[in-house]
Structures are given as structure tokens and as C-alpha cells.
Amino acid sequence: MNILIIGTGYVGATTAMVFAESGWQVTGLDVDADKIERLRQGRLHFHEPGLEDLIAKHVHSGRLLFTTDKETAIAGHDVIFICVGTPSRPDGSADLRYIQQVAEDIGYLMNGYKLVVTKSTVPVGTQEQVKAWIEAAQRQPHPFDVASNPEFLREGKAVEDALQPDRIVIGTDSAKASEQLLTLYQSFQCPRIITTPRTAELIKYASNAFLATKISYMNELAKLCDEFKVNVNEVADGMGLDPRIGPSFLQAGLGYGGSCFPKDVSELVMTARAQAVQLHILEQVMEVNRIQPTYLLDKARSRLGDFANKNIAMLGLAFKPNTDDIREAPALRMIHQLLLEQANVRLFDPVATLPAHSSSYEAVTVCASVEEAIQNADAVILCTEWAAFGQLDWENLKGLLNQLNFFDGRNMMDARWMRGIGFYYQGIGND
Known part of the structure; x- marks a missing residue:
């Protein structure tokens, strides 16, 4: 499976590194051309110990690519991780505009089955919204699944947490999606929790709040x-x-x-x-x-x-x-x-x-x-x-x-x- 990571910030760049390090072919997609150019050179746009070296390693090996071409990227990948930001609105609620834009892009540009995985931290029920946004944007009725796979990274220790996670949480109602995600994470030795999308989304919030x-x-x-x-x-x-x-x-x-x-x-x-x-x-x-x-x-x-x-x-x-x-x-x-x-x-x-x-x-x-x-x-x-x-x-x-x-x-x-x-x-x- 070739993997597309949409959003190359802290979560996206770390996620791209993890899958490349695990042996998968990975592409990072972002609208920020300057950020993409830096990543193509193996350089990070933020400070995180050890991450830049691993990014550079896989860029140079060809296992990790970066692009701004969303049409080609979405069409050419069957597994897509959404890693864009979800900033807070002034009232403290989550702003999902970037999630919605990505979902609509996927729906409009998809050319066959896609497994869409939300890695960004999102409110309970977002998986259902993403599914609806994709369906509404489709030009043709292609099949797809949407799963939740929250990250549990500590800034300053992201490499350690990403390569040696204490658990992997997968939220999906689809046996096909579950099987694909378990295959992606097959090399990791840690507990795997397979649950509903809403439960997975709440596990992330509940963990950080605690x-x-x-x-x-x-x-x-x-x-x-x-x-x-x-x-x-x-x-x-x-x-x-x-x-x-x-x-x-x-x-x-x-x-x-x-x-x-x-x-x-x-x-x-x-x-x-x-x-x-x-x-x-x-x-x-x-x-x-x-x-x-x-x-x-x-x-x-x-x-x-x-x-x-x-x-x-x-x-x-x-x-x-x-x-x-x-x-x-x-x-x-x-x-x-x-x-x-x-x-x-x-x-x-x-x-x-x-x-x-x-x-x-x-x-x-x-x-x-x-x-x-x-x-x-x-x-x-x-x-x-x-x-x-x-x-x-x-x-x-x-x-x-x-x-x-x-x-x-x-x-x-x-x-x-x-x-x-x-x-x-x-x-x-x-x-």
C-alpha cells in the first residue's frame, strides 16, 4: 500500500516518517510550497529532536516524497491520512474548515476505492461528517471508508512516541478498513484497540484532558x-x-x-x-x-x-x-x-x-x-x-x-x- 499524508505539520511529518521507517512508500501533500520544498531537501520547518534526520534519510532513499499536486496525489493513493490542523475558534470549539476542505478534495478527485484515515484531533462525530463531505463532493459514486486513528505524540519526544507507541487506536465500522490499518501497523509491538470511530475520537480528547x-x-x-x-x-x-x-x-x-x-x-x-x-x-x-x-x-x-x-x-x-x-x-x-x-x-x-x-x-x-x-x-x-x-x-x-x-x-x-x-x-x- 502506498500512503498519502495530507498536511505536513508536526503530526503529518511525524506520521510520514513512521510509515517510511516501517517500509511503506509515502507521499506528503501540502498547499504550502515553501514547506514542501524544505521537506524535499530533507529539512524540517519546526524543531523536533531526531525527526529531521529520519525525514532526510527517507527522502534520500526515495521512500518519502513530497508534493503540492493534490489531484495526482489523491488519485494515485488508496490510503489517505488527514493530518491538517484543527484550531480552536474564539469560543473554544474546534474549527474543522481544513478537515472539510480535504474531505471535499478527496471526494471530488477520487478515482476508485479510498481508505481515508483521520489522524488530526477532532470532536466526537467528525468521522461521520467527513464521510458526508466526501459523498457530497463526489462526481462519481466511488466506494470508500473513513476511519479514525488518533495520534498520541509528545512534542519534544515525537520520534520516540511514534516509533515505540504505547497503543494504537483504530476507530472504524469497516472490516476492510480495520484489516488495512492493522497491516500498516503490523511491525509495531504494542496493544491495538479496534473500536468505533466515536470512541476513538473520544479516547484522544479524554487522554489529553486527563x-x-x-x-x-x-x-x-x-x-x-x-x-x-x-x-x-x-x-x-x-x-x-x-x-x-x-x-x-x-x-x-x-x-x-x-x-x-x-x-x-x-x-x-x-x-x-x-x-x-x-x-x-x-x-x-x-x-x-x-x-x-x-x-x-x-x-x-x-x-x-x-x-x-x-x-x-x-x-x-x-x-x-x-x-x-x-x-x-x-x-x-x-x-x-x-x-x-x-x-x-x-x-x-x-x-x-x-x-x-x-x-x-x-x-x-x-x-x-x-x-x-x-x-x-x-x-x-x-x-x-x-x-x-x-x-x-x-x-x-x-x-x-x-x-x-x-x-x-x-x-x-x-x-x-x-x-x-x-x-x-x-x-x-x-x-
């Missing part, structure tokens, strides 16, 4: 830990040893961000509201996450008196390490507030950059190194736990600062050691 809930729960608990002078990291260690809880996603900090958790939690809440169901817990999860960055800013403001004309060094912009993704990054919200309060913000991130063509952050000084960012700083705020930040010699670097104030939004540093070398150190729940 992980977001764990994060917000620990962030709430961290505030109580501060009051009791208890270290939230030790509490998390004790909790995580219970196999019913596990250690993952128990790290307190500035809150979650990125392209998945904020969008998926919001869209699940809106999906429920459309069915007259209120998901009270998830509504509170979103609220806790919304206000979490202000918690550390309040501590910094209390220490400094105010931010006006203070030099604030921001370390980290990406919502997590090993990615350049700044969507819904807590650092952006903090920078916005600091600028409102007339602070002088100096920023360093080893990979991520501020939004292009945005006037909101023109007053931020973007620095080429940590040393440049912290020069004459009245406070350092660590927003992203890049490993390099923890490897720095802070005892020698402290001479660059105007005041030795360090606010650790990820509880990355050893509080006792930082205080021992002279810093006023404040994390989140780690006194």
Missing part, C-alpha cells in the same frame, strides 16, 4: 505546599509510587501550553456543552491553568516591590523543552504582563522565537545567550526547563546580576543550593 487535569491538580496543590513549607516535588514522588497514580505529569510549575492540551481540553468542554453536558472538573482545570503564571509573578512583584523599570531576565519561551512551539506558552502571558507593568524584559531561549509580525513584544530584548539576558538583571524568571539552564555555573554567573533574585517556574533548580550561593530563590511549592 493529563491536563493531573498538571492543574499539582499546581493547585503546590500553592498549599507553599503555605505549609512543604516541598511539592517530594509530595509528587510519594504519590507517584502508587501504581494507580504513576509519576508522570505530577510536576508543578507554570501550567501547560502547546498545541494540544489547551485546545483539546477546551474543545472537549465545548463538545460536551453542545450535548447539554457540563464538565465541571475540566472547566476548573482550564481556569487553574489560566491563572497559574500569575502566581509566580505575584511572588516576584512582592519581592521587587513593582516591575516598573526593573530588568527582568526571562529564560525560556517554548512551552516545554526540546521544541520551538510557543503556542499558549505561559512565558508569553508573563512577558505580556511584565511589559504592561513597564518592566525591561530580556529574553533567551535556545530554540524558540517570539511571534513573527507581532507588535506586542517589540519592547522585548531578545538575547543570544543566558549571560546577555541576565546582565544587570534585578530578577531571573525561568519559564522553560531546558537542560542547559540547569548545567550553568550559577555561582559564577551571579556576578552579572544587579540583584540575586531567581524565580523558578519549573522547579528545575536545587532550592537549597541556590540559596546557599546567595540567591533569593523562589519556586512553585518547593520551599
Whole structure:
């Protein structure tokens, strides 16, 4: 089977790599000519460790091709994965315009049986909509199946998750579609769940919403830990040893961000509201996450008196390490507030950059190194736990600062050691 991947963003590029690595012939289709040209050269348009090397490997072998010619691509492939974006609308619901456009293109251009697989994260019931859009766009009545096959990728660890998945979820009512997808994934050693399309779609949302809930729960608990002078990291260690809880996603900090958790939690809440169901817990999860960055800013403001004309060094912009993704990054919200309060913000991130063509952050000084960012700083705020930040010699670097104030939004540093070398150190729940 030759595979067509429509959409070559984070999910699409990773999916293309996975199937090429598994021995299949794969073509990536996108309307963005610049993106396609980069991929044809084996270069990624985003940062994801290890992925570019594998893309380049299969481009050079000829197993992985890229094109902007949708007519030839759709006609020439029997298995088509939809990997386009599903951004949130202003009200928090999913915008399916790109899914609909792809479905209509497939319907209009198909020339025989097609297995259409939705890999994008979509609301419950989308598989049925995709089927209807394809049928309505057909010029001739060709047979097809539509299945759901959600992705479970972590940004920064997409290669590991893609090549060694912890489960494969396939949602389809078609025995033919199920058989084809199982064949595509035959080399993977992990549980396979064959279920209905609606169940598969909900598994994806429910998984991310539950992980977001764990994060917000620990962030709430961290505030109580501060009051009791208890270290939230030790509490998390004790909790995580219970196999019913596990250690993952128990790290307190500035809150979650990125392209998945904020969008998926919001869209699940809106999906429920459309069915007259209120998901009270998830509504509170979103609220806790919304206000979490202000918690550390309040501590910094209390220490400094105010931010006006203070030099604030921001370390980290990406919502997590090993990615350049700044969507819904807590650092952006903090920078916005600091600028409102007339602070002088100096920023360093080893990979991520501020939004292009945005006037909101023109007053931020973007620095080429940590040393440049912290020069004459009245406070350092660590927003992203890049490993390099923890490897720095802070005892020698402290001479660059105007005041030795360090606010650790990820509880990355050893509080006792930082205080021992002279810093006023404040994390989140780690006194």
C-alpha cells in the first residue's frame, strides 16, 4: 500500500516518517510550497529532536516524497491520512474548515476505492461528517471508508512516541478498513484497540484532558505546599509510587501550553456543552491553568516591590523543552504582563522565537545567550526547563546580576543550593 499524508505539520511529518521507517512508500501533500520544498531537501520547518534526520534519510532513499499536486496525489493513493490542523475558534470549539476542505478534495478527485484515515484531533462525530463531505463532493459514486486513528505524540519526544507507541487506536465500522490499518501497523509491538470511530475520537480528547487535569491538580496543590513549607516535588514522588497514580505529569510549575492540551481540553468542554453536558472538573482545570503564571509573578512583584523599570531576565519561551512551539506558552502571558507593568524584559531561549509580525513584544530584548539576558538583571524568571539552564555555573554567573533574585517556574533548580550561593530563590511549592 502506498500512503498519502495530507498536511505536513508536526503530526503529518511525524506520521510520514513512521510509515517510511516501517517500509511503506509515502507521499506528503501540502498547499504550502515553501514547506514542501524544505521537506524535499530533507529539512524540517519546526524543531523536533531526531525527526529531521529520519525525514532526510527517507527522502534520500526515495521512500518519502513530497508534493503540492493534490489531484495526482489523491488519485494515485488508496490510503489517505488527514493530518491538517484543527484550531480552536474564539469560543473554544474546534474549527474543522481544513478537515472539510480535504474531505471535499478527496471526494471530488477520487478515482476508485479510498481508505481515508483521520489522524488530526477532532470532536466526537467528525468521522461521520467527513464521510458526508466526501459523498457530497463526489462526481462519481466511488466506494470508500473513513476511519479514525488518533495520534498520541509528545512534542519534544515525537520520534520516540511514534516509533515505540504505547497503543494504537483504530476507530472504524469497516472490516476492510480495520484489516488495512492493522497491516500498516503490523511491525509495531504494542496493544491495538479496534473500536468505533466515536470512541476513538473520544479516547484522544479524554487522554489529553486527563493529563491536563493531573498538571492543574499539582499546581493547585503546590500553592498549599507553599503555605505549609512543604516541598511539592517530594509530595509528587510519594504519590507517584502508587501504581494507580504513576509519576508522570505530577510536576508543578507554570501550567501547560502547546498545541494540544489547551485546545483539546477546551474543545472537549465545548463538545460536551453542545450535548447539554457540563464538565465541571475540566472547566476548573482550564481556569487553574489560566491563572497559574500569575502566581509566580505575584511572588516576584512582592519581592521587587513593582516591575516598573526593573530588568527582568526571562529564560525560556517554548512551552516545554526540546521544541520551538510557543503556542499558549505561559512565558508569553508573563512577558505580556511584565511589559504592561513597564518592566525591561530580556529574553533567551535556545530554540524558540517570539511571534513573527507581532507588535506586542517589540519592547522585548531578545538575547543570544543566558549571560546577555541576565546582565544587570534585578530578577531571573525561568519559564522553560531546558537542560542547559540547569548545567550553568550559577555561582559564577551571579556576578552579572544587579540583584540575586531567581524565580523558578519549573522547579528545575536545587532550592537549597541556590540559596546557599546567595540567591533569593523562589519556586512553585518547593520551599
